[in-house]
Amino acid sequence: MSDHRPPTETAPTETPAAEGQAAFAPPGRYDVTITAAAARESALAAGAQHDAAVETDERVRLAGRVMLWRHMGKRLFGQLLDRSGTVQVALFRDDFADPEEYRRLAKGVRLGDFLGVEGVLFVTDKGEPTLGGLDATVLNRAHEPLPDKHAGLVDTDLRYRKRYLDLLANPDSRQRFLVRSALISGIRRWLDDREFIEVETPMLQAAASGAAATPFSTHHDALDRDFYLRISPETYLKRAVAGGLDRVYELGRNFRNEGIDSSHLQEFTMLEWYAAYWDYRDNMVAVRELIVDVLGTVLGTTVVDIDGQQVDFAAQWPEYDYRTLVAEHTGIDLSEVRTVEALKAAISERGIAEDLAEAPSYASLVDLLYKRTVRPSLVAPCYLVHHPAELVPLARRNDDDPTVLDMFQVVVNGWEIVKAYSELVDPVEQEERLLEQVRLREAGDDETMMMEDDFIEAMRHGMPPMSGLGLGIDRLVALATGATTLRDVVLFPQLRQAPGAS
């Protein structure tokens, strides 16, 4: 930053000459004995006044970033921020053996500096838990000013590009990432408790499979071979189950080469799990239990505010039949309208969503129709079951009605946060259904799945019946924290190149 400035202009926070630097010699480490939150708690518990606290001589050392700094003659108050939160620190001149040392701290410390304070805990007359410093050390200086101390950082662009400032200046932002971490830990614990093991599968894949999406492609030089960044770990996790790891999960990034908006990122975090001998009904029960459990533990409530609406995840999740809902919203009965041509005709007949005419296949047209007409109306958590069989080539058909899948999604706020189904484990049918995908691709649908011979072969060696589930972590975190865009729950979201950046 400072090197972009003309040489004549002094950086706003720089003291004249190098006086500020010379006055403090930052050490390489500081022996911290207490966090801000623990200091507050401990000060309030003891309830000592300042003089009494100094008498007891129970010293603690705290380090953090200076967020506020008020100098008033012989007394000085500041606020330090560490990972646990903030606490007030106070320096009283009379506590310092060397008044000059007090003066240097009082005058020399700037907002944004890191400070280590050693002293005693007490409570001020106004009831504020405070660390009374008997000694303080500047641990490093800030050479650039922090964002405005009350308004924070509101420029959306800057909040994403300089997330470190957003985290410092906006407590809400900081809180969202603490919740994100706690939710993920909670999910791992829940799965570990149920004897799932965590595995990692390739992100570089020869065939991008497991979802209908456009992949990123890349190239391996030594092998001179193109790869795709995975769009889903699904077929690898099923191979792991075939190998006897019959309850597995993976929590990791998937990549989809598509547009960005408030509910989509090009790299997003998804949980996928596979449980042998379960079917989709088992997963409907399990995922609800997981979400209610983890939200309750982390937030202390299962009620979440969605656009001003109080939504309770612990309430009943209604179950809607996919085709029934589509029929209710469009008047089109998908069990009768079963070809692209017929569906296009039905859509244009009713004058709904006519711009969908471009859709290259029955499956994609059905999917678009649903997303346009039904999905936006689903706000409170609900299950959507029995999608038409054409939609997912990896899912098992329903025994009673083979035109639909043993499949469900959980939709909240018009966002799909969970997709799961009983897995197709019959290699003959699997091969046939993937070949159909290949045919559709050749006919111009570029979001079909690719053939994966190695996956078929794994299935030919035998796979237990199983059901897998995918849960969009970013979306769950956004719902849990009231974020209206996924970019608010990802630390460093991908943005366009900043102007002038190299």
Place this chain on the structure above:
RNA sequence: GCGCCUCUAGCUCAACGGCAGAGUACCGGACUUUUAAUCCGAGGGGUCUGGGUUCGAAUCCCAGGGGGCGCACCA
């Protein structure tokens, strides 16, 4: 990719065709319990970029760049 809105001091915002300002931060000073401390003083600007209209442009017009929202694609 298309449409609408937006870009002024490090940060948060005024000025909306007539001298570019405030708060905060930074610098100097006062102050013995502050809580966004308060008070006094100083410095800080190609108004995103490039064209145009005008006696005069931060302001109006055109093009470009960044961002937001909507639409489309997707989970």
